[in-house]
Amino acid sequence: MEDVLIRITEQVKLQDPVLIEGLPGVGNVGKLAIDYLKEKLNATSFGWIHSKFFPPQVYVSEEGLIRLVSNDLSYVRAAGPAQRDLILLGGDYQGITPEGQYELTDRVLALASQMGVREVYTLAGFAQGHLVEGPRVLGAATSEARVEAMKKFGVVFSRTDPGGGLIGASGLFLGLGRVYGMEGVCLMGETSGYFVDPRSAEAVLRVLSKVLNLTIDFTELEHKAKEIDRIAQKFREAETPTRGAETPAQAREDLGYIG
Numbered sequence: 001m002e003d004v005l006i007r008i009t010e011q012v013k014l015q016d017p018v019l020i021e022g023l024p025g026v027g028n029v030g031k032l033a034i035d036y037l038k039e040k041l042n043a044t045s046f047g048w049i050h051s052k053f054f055p056p057q058v059y060v061s062e063e064g065l066i067r068l069v070s071n072d073l074s075y076v077r078a079a080g081p082a083q084r085d086l087i088l089l090g091g092d093y094q095g096i097t098p099e100g101q102y103e104l105t106d107r108v109l110a111l112a113s114q115m116g117v118r119e120v121y122t123l124a125g126f127a128q129g130h131l132v133e134g135p136r137v138l139g140a141a142t143s144e145a146r147v148e149a150m151k152k153f154g155v156v157f158s159r160t161d162p163g164g165g166l167i168g169a170s171g172l173f174l175g176l177g178r179v180y181g182m183e184g185v186c187l188m189g190e191t192s193g194y195f196v197d198p199r200s201a202e203a204v205l206r207v208l209s210k211v212l213n214l215t216i217d218f219t220e221l222e223h224k225a226k227e228i229d230r231i232a233q234k235f236r237e238a239e240t241p242t243r244g245a246e247t248p249a250q251a252r253e254d255l256g257y258i259g
Helices: 026-040 098-114 144-151 169-179 198-211 219-239 248-255
Strands: 004-008 018-021 044-051 058-060 066-068 071-076 086-091 119-127 137-141 183-191
Touching: 004 098, 018 026, 018 098, 018 169, 026 086, 026 119, 026 183, 026 198, 044 098, 071 098, 098 169, 119 169, 119 198, 137 144, 137 169, 137 198, 144 183, 169 183, 183 198, 198 219
Parallel strands: 018 086, 018 119, 119 183
Antiparallel strands: 004 044, 044 071, 058 066, 071 086, 137 183
């Protein structure tokens, strides 16, 4: 088996498409956002990525059927003149080694370049280490012009966050993307980092929808966010326990079941 195997199931011709990446990470913000985007825009799958750089694992369905862990590629055609064709990258894992991160990212970018991609958006979470009620969307971009453009949509560019730079796919797709002549932006939703965070994913998608003129129904994501809020309240109570209240350990045990 090759280190990275990209299996294209449909040859697709797109007009000046935008690549959007959302893979598992902090708060699973990127994965949740891209999965929701695929569902609400009725994205069509056109390829799968299997790799030695993913964990040696298969998923087992309730029916007992197995599926090799993978990343997936799908597309959405523009619904009108104000929109763009989209290529969406999601999946089960990022590469589990630095070498794998680079190889997987480069292979996807090479394919995207062949398909005409010149612009990349990466979706991610930014852990604050505490509960966040109204998450901001932080940004990092490939040019000053992109920074100024994103500020108009409410994206925050901080001198201190992210302090240590971007680690993983959300940063590499921008860095390596420049090698392929692509410009791009990383949109990071603030999150506690304690659990899957649909509110942060919603914040990121609301910005992206404005930037790309997308029409998205956020009702289901809002319902999920309210459920997380209920669990988060338990966590708050656990951080300042009173007589008869749950301990922090008990609250964290509850949080472990989310997502």
